[in-house]
């Protein structure tokens with residue numbers, strides 16, 4: 001059984017088609033990132049998954065339960081981290097968590113324990129008595145994340161939880177997600193930051209203009225562009241001396257000189273590097289620095305859509 005199954009999902013707003021038939025699955029225990037630029041349809045997809053808006057057509061299930069027909073079951077299985085902060089600013093972090101824990105039906109000692117554990121997870125035990133209105137944007141987001149975790153849902157959906165926050169809180173949230181995932185939680189994560197999708201995901205679904213344009217592991221998506229890795233090197237010898245020798249190495253398609261460095265394009269940096277070291281040593285020189293620049297999801301997106309992922 002899939003944690004989440006989305007089949008041919010469509011959503012029209014009047015004559016505008018925000019989702020044009022999206023299908024994907026999230027396996028139990030994995031992190032899937034839904035990656036796409038602003039306006040791609042990420043929030044719309046998520047709002048449908050959470051039962052907040054009705055699709056025009058299509059089928060959505062959470063752990064085998066239909067979101068439309070079994071709202072109670074799907075809600076119990078799901079934790080949602082919305083993009084907007086859903087907290088009471090005049091209450092403390094603890095009071096906010098307590099309030100939401102009560103809403104989830106947690107009582108007495110269980111509630112206290114869950115709130116304690118959750119404060120620990122989001123790293124705000126020390127600040128639990130402070131009013132949320134005094135918190136930074138990043139800390140508020142961490143409380144927001146905590147709210148979604150209170151009922152220990154097996155599946156958590158996060159709608160761009162790191163937008164506009166400080167690097168430290170972002171790191172905290174990303175590490176939290178990895179930890180929770182290690183403990184078995186399934187995560188659907190939406191983002192327009194390709195670095196986050198690269199770092200977190202088992203699978204990545206790229207959407208644009210309401211359509212799923214690519215799906216796969218990071219490696220599989222990179223393979224779509226067939227792009228090569230660039231290796232920038234510096235050597236103790238004159239480039240003219242080493243370049244002819246390096247050109248003999250199999251797997252290298254291009255070598256250029258760029259202000260003091262040598263740029264090599266290769267299909268597999270791990271395979272060619274030992275040969276570059278060896279060829280340089282044979283000429284009596286040494287490689288003194290190596291920079292490997294792997295192709296990224298930005299390149300994949302550009303290849304598929306002809307435009308940049310970033311705004």
Ligand code: ADP
Pocket residue numbers: 013016018036037038039040041042043044045
């Ligand atoms: P994302 O989350 O990827 O930034 P959204 O799902 O928010 O994208 O939006 C997808 C498209 O649907 C956008 O063009 C947006 O303007 C449009 N849209 C979203 N909500 C509404 C609505 N309530 N009415 C009309 N258009 C909407």
